[in-house]
Amino acid sequence: MDLLSGLLSRRSIRKYTDAPIPREKVEELIKYGMYAPSAHNRQPWHFVLLNDKEIFAKILEFQPHTKMLADAQWGIVVCGDENLALTPDYYPGDCAAATQNILLAAHGMGYGAVWLGIYPRPERISALAKLLALPEHIHPFSIISVGVPAQEATTPERFYPERIHFNHW
Numbered sequence: 513m514d515l516l517s518g519l520l521s522r523r524s525i526r527k528y529t530d531a532p533i534p535r536e537k538v539e540e541l542i543k544y545g546m547y548a549p550s551a552h553n554r555q556p557w558h559f560v561l562l563n564d565k566e567i568f569a570k571i572l573e574f575q576p577h578t579k580m581l582a583d584a585q586w587g588i589v590v591c592g593d594e595n596l597a598l599t600p601d602y603y604p605g606d607c608a609a610a611t612q613n614i615l616l617a618a619h620g621m622g623y624g625a626v627w628l629g630i631y632p633r634p635e636r637i638s639a640l641a642k643l644l645a646l647p648e649h650i651h652p653f654s655i656i657s658v659g660v661p662a663q664e665a666t667t668p669e670r671f672y673p674e675r676i677h678f679n680h681w
């Protein structure tokens with residue numbers, strides 16, 4: 513799959529088969545995340561790999577839109593490190609770029625993935641940090657649910673030329 517067609521055909525995938533994904537493959541996904549752009553190239557991220565169904569069930573208690581984790585092979589928690597970031601307000605943008613890279617890489621490798629929101633909800637950030645025993649300076653940003661797709665994805669029309677403005681609004 514070439515990069516540009518992958519950008520258009522990537523969709524959130526929330527249904528998975530029970531086919532396993534080896535740990536090396538999910539670590540490869542994280543490698544692509546680490547190649548994302550970041551402010552001043554600080555690369556202020558850490559990644560917590562999850563495959564414990566009990567942890568998935570506990571996440572559902574404070575993030576209700578994560579039911580698909582029950583059937584996922586892996587969850588990847590993208591975390592920002594406020595000590596590595598230029599300033600703490602920069603890490604969310606950096607972590608968003610890493611999250612998107614992982615979603616696109618999953619698509620490119622034939623896996624299905626979906627971004628599960630943690631940031632900016634303070635109650636989700638604190639509950640997940642507690643559940644995973646994260647140090648004080650590490651802030652969970654997103655969870656990416658990953659599995660082998662059990663659903664077809666479509667490419668809806670999303671190009672709105674009227675949203676493009678030239679020089680001035």
Ligand SMILES: Cc1cc2nc3c(=O)[nH]c(=O)nc-3n(C[C@H](O)[C@H](O)[C@H](O)COP(=O)(O)O)c2cc1C
Pocket residue numbers: 522523524525526577578626627628629630
């Ligand atoms: C910040 C953010 C938070 C999201 N949180 C969730 C979520 O909690 N659960 C979920 O199923 N999808 C979540 N999504 C996925 C969006 O619903 C999805 O990207 C959107 O509907 C567009 O569909 P597509 O990804 O297939 O293009 C989130 C996406 C973003 C960017």
